[in-house]
Amino acid sequence: MNLMIESRLRELVQEYGNTTVQDAMSYSLLSGGKRVRPRLLLSLLADYGIDLDHGLNQACALEMVHTYSLVHDDLPAMDNDDFRRFKPTNHKVYGEGMAILAGDGLLTAAFTTLAKADTVSAMVQMKTVEILARNAGAHGMILGQELDIVDNIDSVEALIQCYEMKTGCLFAAALEMAAVIAGKDDLQDTARTLGLKLGVAFQYQDDILEVTKTSDEIGKSHLSDGEREKSTIVTLLGLKRAQNATEGLFKEIKVLLDRLDLNGTELQKLIEEMIARDL
Amino acid sequence: MNLMIESRLRELVQEYGNTTVQDAMSYSLLSGGKRVRPRLLLSLLADYGIDLDHGLNQACALEMVHTYSLVHDDLPAMDNDDFRRFKPTNHKVYGEGMAILAGDGLLTAAFTTLAKADTVSAMVQMKTVEILARNAGAHGMILGQELDIVDNIDSVEALIQCYEMKTGCLFAAALEMAAVIAGKDDLQDTARTLGLKLGVAFQYQDDILEVTKTSDEIGKSHLSDGEREKSTIVTLLGLKRAQNATEGLFKEIKVLLDRLDLNGTELQKLIEEMIARDL
Numbered sequence: 001m002n003l004m005i006e007s008r009l010r011e012l013v014q015e016y017g018n019t020t021v022q023d024a025m026s027y028s029l030l031s032g033g034k035r036v037r038p039r040l041l042l043s044l045l046a047d048y049g050i051d052l053d054h055g056l057n058q059a060c061a062l063e064m065v066h067t068y069s070l071v072h073d074d075l076p077a078m079d080n081d082d083f084r085r086f087k088p089t090n091h092k093v094y095g096e097g098m099a100i101l102a103g104d105g106l107l108t109a110a111f112t113t114l115a116k117a118d119t120v121s122a123m124v125q126m127k128t129v130e131i132l133a134r135n136a137g138a139h140g141m142i143l144g145q146e147l148d149i150v151d152n153i154d155s156v157e158a159l160i161q162c163y164e165m166k167t168g169c170l171f172a173a174a175l176e177m178a179a180v181i182a183g184k185d186d187l188q189d190t191a192r193t194l195g196l197k198l199g200v201a202f203q204y205q206d207d208i209l210e211v212t213k214t215s216d217e218i219g220k221s222h223l224s225d226g227e228r229e230k231s232t233i234v235t236l237l238g239l240k241r242a243q244n245a246t247e248g249l250f251k252e253i254k255v256l257l258d259r260l261d262l263n264g265t266e267l268q269k270l271i272e273e274m275i276a277r278d279l
Numbered sequence: 280m281n282l283m284i285e286s287r288l289r290e291l292v293q294e295y296g297n298t299t300v301q302d303a304m305s306y307s308l309l310s311g312g313k314r315v316r317p318r319l320l321l322s323l324l325a326d327y328g329i330d331l332d333h334g335l336n337q338a339c340a341l342e343m344v345h346t347y348s349l350v351h352d353d354l355p356a357m358d359n360d361d362f363r364r365f366k367p368t369n370h371k372v373y374g375e376g377m378a379i380l381a382g383d384g385l386l387t388a389a390f391t392t393l394a395k396a397d398t399v400s401a402m403v404q405m406k407t408v409e410i411l412a413r414n415a416g417a418h419g420m421i422l423g424q425e426l427d428i429v430d431n432i433d434s435v436e437a438l439i440q441c442y443e444m445k446t447g448c449l450f451a452a453a454l455e456m457a458a459v460i461a462g463k464d465d466l467q468d469t470a471r472t473l474g475l476k477l478g479v480a481f482q483y484q485d486d487i488l489e490v491t492k493t494s495d496e497i498g499k500s501h502l503s504d505g506e507r508e509k510s511t512i513v514t515l516l517g518l519k520r521a522q523n524a525t526e527g528l529f530k531e532i533k534v535l536l537d538r539l540d541l542n543g544t545e546l547q548k549l550i551e552e553m554i555a556r557d558l
Contacts, residue, residue: 016416016417016418017418019417019422019425020425020429021417021421021422021424021425022417025417068383072379072380072383075376075379077374077375077376077379078376078379095356096356097354097356097357097428098425098428100351100354100356100357100379101351101421101424101425101428103383104347104351104382104383104386104421105416105417105421107383107386107387108386108412108415108416108417108421109412109416109417111390111408111411111412112409112412112413112416114408115405115408115409115412121401122400122401122402122404122405123401125401125405125408126394126401126404126405126408129390129393129394129404129405129408130391130394132390133387133388133390133391133394134391136387137295137384137387137388137391138295138298138300138301138304138384138387138388139295139296142300142380142383142384142387143298143300145300145380146298146299146300146377146380149376149377149380150299
């Protein structure tokens with residue numbers, strides 16, 4: 001599945017020709033990464049017995065949106081990170097102006113990619129546009145970034161909202177898209193709820209790993225969130241209770257998984273892999 | 280027509296609720312402006328006898344994309360402008376991080392807005408998504424921004440390419456969208472060509488106004504492009520020949536206008552207004 005995703009991402013970004021902004025887009029889009037969002041989409045599609053070709057472009061569109069958010073998030077005016085995935089961040093290589101454009105280019109390319117996905121009906125295509133824009137926009141991921149920047153998070157409730165928006169929304173988009181591509185519109189809400197909870201659990205794990213691993217292992221520059229004294233689930237609850245909260249979320253996620261009426265175990269296996277990750 | 284556009288823009292952006300990023304999005308989106316791109320779309324639609332309600336959301340989506348491009352373009356890492364339309368630029372009011380997010384939010388909201396435009400068929404909606412993403416993306420407006428940043432423009436040909444991408448592509452998107460909404464797919468290419476040429480002519484006029492008007496009248500901070508010694512049609516050709524080139528373009532535009540098979544004069548009147556503008 002990963003090979004399929006990598007290969008299609010490469011094809012899609014190469015279409016932008018031989019320009020600096022294309023170079024900057026490729027640099028971040030093709031720099032590895034776990035491809036969690038595309039795999040969530042394709043795994044759910046597989047579990048509904050749908051040919052993965054009907055979701056590959058949509059899966060790549062999600063990864064483009066995720067990548068653009070990282071490029072902009074790393075900028076000096078935002079998190080000001082110098083390294084990501086063991087490589088210099090986009091603006092460190094191409095400069096800030098070009099990194100802003102590369103992010104803009106990736107976000108826009110995501111919608112071009114949805115427009116290419118014409119093995120599904122135009123009606124389904126429009127649903128995927130709505131799902132992606134809603135979850136990525138100022139009601140979704142961008143609101144999460146705002147909550148993250150403003151940084152007055154002083155309760156678990158506020159942190160959950162931030163994580164649902166910042167990370168959960170794109171997970172939700174992946175699972176919602178798979179549901180509508182499979183014609184399971186009645187399960188779109190359940191898929192969405194699962195995605196939001198998975199996002200929170202994923203961020204909790206990040207927070208936990210940040211205190212239990214060294215920065216060399218994570219590939220980011222020095223524990224940046226902690227240094228700037230951002231609230232995390234660990235600073236709010238302590239390590240032990242944070243671990244318990246994460247386990248509680250994974251139990252809720254398994255209950256939701258059962259409600260999705262699956263014919264396979266791809267999504268379950270991916271979620272178990274996400275639970276077991278230590279990086 | 281302008282009242283209709285202002286009112287719908289306000290409704291659309293208010294849907295993002297009471298957050299700082301929504302505030303920052305509104306600040307730039309509702310700060311006046313000539314609304315040229317939405318009016319191009321609606322004028323062509325009117326000339327085809329189509330109810331303007333079938334293009335109002337699409338027109339607003341275009342203005343959102345235009346506004347996001349201004350917000351990002353004004354950032355210190357790009358053009359570093361402190362004023363736009365006689366008001367402090369977005370990052371001067373909300374900070375750089377929030378201005379980046381507000382731009383991202385407006386770009387994303389444009390696609391949410393196209394997804395709302397369901398008085399046209401899903402097939403036509405998807406065509407508008409393709410048109411907007413193609414013209415706004417790394418083959419279009421974003422490439423124009425790159426050419427503008429890189430700033431090694433030393434020929435009229437290179438300048439035309441930059442202006443076609445930077446400004447022409449969104450004008451083209453407006454006219455292409457109107458053509459497909461009106462079911463005139465056979466005229467989409469002509470509409471596109473007209474939009475590209477109009478964009479170049481519009482930028483030539485900007486260049487000319489920059490040397491013939493004071494900055495107080497234009498509302499920007501001190502003749503910023505000229506100060507940084509960017510190439511313009513005036514620096515490349517001199518004022519007189521630049522004015523002739525602009526007039527030549529307007530003649531070509533009128534020829535293309537005749538080929539669009541119009542039943543009205545709205546688009547012609549708008550273009551004449553654009554030709555006559557002195558600000």
